[in-house]
Amino acid sequence: MTWNQLTGRIHELARLVGRDVYLMEVCGTHTMAAFRSGLRQLLPANVHLISGPGCPVCVTDTNYIDAAIELTRRADVTVATFGDLLRVPGSDTSLEQERAVGGDVRIVYSPTDALMLARQHPRRHVVFLGVGFETTAPTVAFNIWTAARDGVSNFHVLCAHKTMPRAMEALLKDQTVRLDGFMCPGHVSVITGLEMYEFIARDYWRPCVVTGFEPADMLEGIAMLLAQIVAGVARVENQYTRSVTREGNRRAQELLAEVFEPCDASWRGLGVIPGSGLAIRPKYAAHDAAVALGVTFRAARVHPGCRCGDVLRGVVQPTQCPLFGKACTPLSPFGPCMVSAEGTCAAHYKYGYRMAA
Amino acid sequence: MCLAVPARIVELDGTRATISVEGALREVDVSLIEEPRLGEYVLVHAGFAIHKWDADEVAEWERIRGMAETVPKEVAT
Numbered sequence: 001m002t003w004n005q006l007t008g009r010i011h012e013l014a015r016l017v018g019r020d021v022y023l024m025e026v027c028g029t030h031t032m033a034a035f036r037s038g039l040r041q042l043l044p045a046n047v048h049l050i051s052g053p054g055c056p057v058c059v060t061d062t063n064y065i066d067a068a069i070e071l072t073r074r075a076d077v078t079v080a081t082f083g084d085l086l087r088v089p090g091s092d093t094s095l096e097q098e099r100a101v102g103g104d105v106r107i108v109y110s111p112t113d114a115l116m117l118a119r120q121h122p123r124r125h126v127v128f129l130g131v132g133f134e135t136t137a138p139t140v141a142f143n144i145w146t147a148a149r150d151g152v153s154n155f156h157v158l159c160a161h162k163t164m165p166r167a168m169e170a171l172l173k174d175q176t177v178r179l180d181g182f183m184c185p186g187h188v189s190v191i192t193g194l195e196m197y198e199f200i201a202r203d204y205w206r207p208c209v210v211t212g213f214e215p216a217d218m219l220e221g222i223a224m225l226l227a228q229i230v231a232g233v234a235r236v237e238n239q240y241t242r243s244v245t246r247e248g249n250r251r252a253q254e255l256l257a258e259v260f261e262p263c264d265a266s267w268r269g270l271g272v273i274p275g276s277g278l279a280i281r282p283k284y285a286a287h288d289a290a291v292a293l294g295v296t297f298r299a300a301r302v303h304p305g306c307r308c309g310d311v312l313r314g315v316v317q318p319t320q321c322p323l324f325g326k327a328c329t330p331l332s333p334f335g336p337c338m339v340s341a342e343g344t345c346a347a348h349y350k351y352g353y354r355m356a357a
Numbered sequence: 358m359c360l361a362v363p364a365r366i367v368e369l370d371g372t373r374a375t376i377s378v379e380g381a382l383r384e385v386d387v388s389l390i391e392e393p394r395l396g397e398y399v400l401v402h403a404g405f406a407i408h409k410w411d412a413d414e415v416a417e418w419e420r421i422r423g424m425a426e427t428v429p430k431e432v433a434t
Contacts (some may be wrong), residue, residue, distance in 0.1 A: 002427035029360050054359070082403075110404025112386060132403075135359040138389060139403045187359040190400060190408045213360075216424035242414035242421075243400055249407060252389050342360075 006219050007042050013226035014044035022048045022178045023225055024314055026168060027185035028055030028342030029213055035351035037215035047222065050178075050314035051347075053167050054185055056132045057084045057340040058312055059267045062300035064131075064160045065090035071127055071158070071295065072103030078121065080114035081129040083107045088336045091301040111143045111157075118147070118155035127289045130157040135187040137161040137278055138252035141259035144280065144287045156289035159280050162265050164188055165196045166276040170267075172204045176315050181207040181225040183218070186240045191256075193248025194236050201234040212240040259284055268336070269309030308335035311344050318345040325349060361402035363410070363418060369395050376401060 001009075014021070025031055031051045034040055040049055053059050069090050071077050079095065086096045086107065099105040104124075108114050114128035130140045140157055147155040164185060171177050184197055189210045197208040207228035211221030221239045228235060238244055256278070265277025280288040289295055306328070307321040318324045318337065328334040330346055337343035364383070368375035372388045376399065387393040387406045398415050399406035410418070 001424070003424055004427070004429060006424070027359055056359075110386075112404050133359060135361065135402055135407070138407070139405045142386070142388060142405070185359060187361045187400070187402060187407070190361070212421065214421045214425070216421045220421075242410060242417040243408050249389060251391070252407065255389075 016230045020046045021180045024052045025183040026052040026054040032342045035347040051344040053312045058336045061266045063297045072098040078104040078126045080106045080108045087339045111140045115143045127156045130159040134191045141255040158289040161278040184210040189244045191249045191252045197236045205234045208236045210238045269312035303334045306335040308337045318348040361400045364401045
């Protein structure tokens with residue numbers, strides 16, 4: 001099928017639907033890919049892509065950032081993190097600002113690099129900031145398991161890992177969210193497989209299509225969602241067949257189950273969602289920074305004008321936030337959605353805002 | 358954050374592999390996939406291969422990327 005044939009099919013399906021349709025791209029990587037490729041401009045006027053809560057940095061609570069900042073102020077602690085978290089504002093400061101005044105904050109490409117730091121500096125506690133969904137969590141689980149096996153007692157993880165299905169359910173229960181189908185996160189699904197979305201189609205009657213990240217993948221995913229809506233069915237389908245299998249990555253699933261257990265987790269914008277987080281099992285408590293280093297999570301302050309929470313639920317567009325593009329820009333962000341490379345506000349600012357202006 | 362890129366295994370040593378992403382080389386861990394082999398394509402995330410593509414899956418990738426070649430000029434620009 002050519003590009004024109006595919007976009008033509010989407011327009012034909014949208015005409016058959018005959019009403020406004022709201023499709024959520026759950027994953028932040030989809031959000032960025034949609035903006036970067038310009039595919040939103042190709043869609044019919046009645047097909048709306050809305051961004052979901054799938055940017056891990058964006059949904060991480062401010063009190064987690066505050067706890068990480070507190071760790072950087074301890075003389076014997078090195079904090080290792082993916083670069084995304086560096087500029088996220090805490091209540092008063094950010095990891096980047098703490099690093100500028102002498103905090104030992106290292107950017108790493110993989111949690112394995114953090115474990116390596118711990119091996120190289122046995123007198124320091126190395127704390128990796130464990131943020132991310134099912135795609136990232138196995139890589140962290142592997143390093144906790146390895147540290148336990150090798151007795152690297154100075155390697156710890158400050159754990160805020162989250163899982164997608166219950167957050168998607170929370171959106172469906174929220175009466176303010178208009179949602180006709182999910183473009184499900186492709187790389188989360190590489191690990192989990194397809195099964196975990198079945199309850200959404202069965203109990204909430206919303207089509208789900210696991211989708212890849214090339215522009216043509218996303219157009220195919222949109223066409224598959226619209227075809228289900230036209231046919232009046234709700235199923236879990238897989239557009240990303242080259243990477244996602246029904247059963248997922250069993251090795252990664254076993255590691256997740258070995259190291260983590262489900263817990264309630266607090267999501268920015270969605271509140272506490274039961275069973276939506278991953279906590280380090282007591283067996284690995286020596287590598288749990290919250291336990292081993294006595295980290296406490298205190299009530300945080302967020303800017304009262306920041307609407308990141310509503311943006312993450314898909315209830316408002318970034319341009320509806322009073323701070324967007326004025327007080328809050330990528331150079332001086334107030335909220336995490338403007339910081340992260342895959343944050344919805346950052347995507348709107350970089351690709352959409354100037355076009356609309 | 359859930360970005361993962363396709364890459365080809367160009368060296369393999371136990372659970373460590375050197376991968377090539379369009380010519381750029383990087384070392385990754387292959388503990389999370391079964392029976393990695395030289396020359397195979399894998400999806401890489403945060404320093405780990407998380408999935409292995411067979412020949413059909415590589416062909417599917419080429420089909421999807423090939424579709425970009427059919428984008429009309431007025432859309433591409």
